[in-house]
Amino acid sequence: MVENRPYRDFFAHAVLITGVLLVAFPLWVTFVASTLTFDQIVTVPMPLWPGDHFFENYKQVLTAGSEKGSSAPVGTMLVNSLIMALSIAIGKISISILSAFAIVYFRFPGRSFFFWSVFVTLMLPVEVRIIPTFKVAADLGILDSHVGLAMPLIASATATFLFRQFFMTIPDELAEAARIDGAGPIRFFIDVVLPLSKTHMAALFVILFIYGWNQYLWPLLITASESMYTVVIGIKRMIAGGDASNEWHLIMATAMLALMPPALVVVLMQKWFVKGLVETEK
């Protein structure tokens, strides 16, 4: 819109502010609740201004967990989640960039067969193959471990496909110039392909980190001991039973903690993320 009329400005702002409020209000309630005591939360109406139990509540969940539900400290869970999300994000990126490199730059028998079989797995999300995957994980003896949390989720058809599409936009002459310059495939990959893929890798990292962090079903199945819980599972385990027996102030504090890392990743990598999605320069 090029026109500039006051009532339009007002209207646009009204829509945007309403949207922000709708999204932000539940977050605010969560935050407020995490600073109150249990008794304050269950009073009706619940206060909408932060109380003075902030440090107390957060210290309690980080070091000792809840009292009635799971008693695993959220600190450990955060570390577990971090390990899982990072290994999934980094693992997915490194495996898929290598397989895309192979598919685009090497002519080998069955090249398109392999590409299509990778592509077909796009149709099989974790939930579909969860029981066989569990069986495989059990046979490998990686149940209830960090490896078990991350490894079965590490192959990524989506990322392979994205990298393939990106590599195909890199002019062939660049690979030929590198060949004449004397760079072998690995040199070419490290010196040319990787630096050119930086922004794409960053964008994918953001998406995949959040994907890994938010995994629920798989960690729920594979973890047994509290020391292996991810924070998403932790929240679930804290909700033990009926409404009154849950320590909502601690659960809300855990929820706040659980949403900080993905939010941080998005905020810190926003510039790269947008660049990776829109950049077309070769």
Place this chain on the structure above:
Amino acid sequence: MAEISLHGVTKTFGKTEVIHPTDVTIDDGEFVVMVGPSGCGKSTLLRMIAGLETTTSGEVRIAGKRVNEVEPKDRNIAMVFQNYALYPHMSVYDNMAYGLKIRKLAKDDIEKRVQRAAKILELGPYLQRKPRELSGGQRQRVAMGRAIVREPAAFLFDEPLSNLDAKLRVQMRLEIQKLHRELRTTSVYVTHDQVEAMTLANRMIVINAGVVEQIGAPLEVYDNPASLFVAGFIGSPSMNFMPGRRAGDGVDVGEGLVIPLPPEARAGAREQVTVGVRPEHFVAGAGGGGPVFRLHVDTVESLGADSLLHAGFNGTLLVVRIEGHSTPKAGTALDVSILPGKAYFFDTATGKRLSA
């Protein structure tokens, strides 16, 4: 520096033969231009010399050694691509130095070579810039710099000027000429632009549909085209062709005009003969001697120094180049004749030049 030679080189993709058996020798220090229409196989031929494409049969030799099985990097050649193929994330300096770094040359040697190339190509102020911060002409200079620093036995140019605008193209053409004068490195240059071919080449190789039609110095090819294709491809505007049939010791081109065949062309002439005349080889009036053509001027293009007349004769449209200020009007008739010895005769069926 080295001599490059092709011996019976062919290339087939599947069942289609894109390069028919080709024998060419490019002398040491020579600048050879391969010219032909798009898809004629000239780039494929160049890429076979570079080693980016395998040869189906035959032998490629660089400096006397068979290189068919040698990797591009070990052929001691450097290539300049049409789209420059610069590494976008590296500075100009690193682009030029990359190949040398891989060869593990000493740092100060690399520095010396890059600085020297930068000086030749006037890239000094841009060494720390990224390719995207350069203009098209500068990028192409960087691509050439990358070739120069290698100090290769031969430069291979693959349509290096096609991505530039007309003015830059002329400028870069002169620079490439100057560069070759200074470095005297064997160069093979591929283009579809016959002007580039004419101006740059020591010798040119005219290629059509995977077949080498003619090899020779530009003027020699221009003056003595070996076939209909070469005659039509080299020269702008291109040569006029008139279909005719043999009539005694001449060729009847219609409207009762018989152009006499020179004695050496008579033996090979069969029934169908095509007569070719370049636009600049017509003169107004009967000045050329020989038969006088009555043309019906259709369109006039005034270029200043001279004018191009598009004029009908016996159903074909001829282009005639005449001096700029004596231009007749469209719709009028004009009498022209052919300068002595400037009519070319081709066998219509084979396309080969008669007598030549």
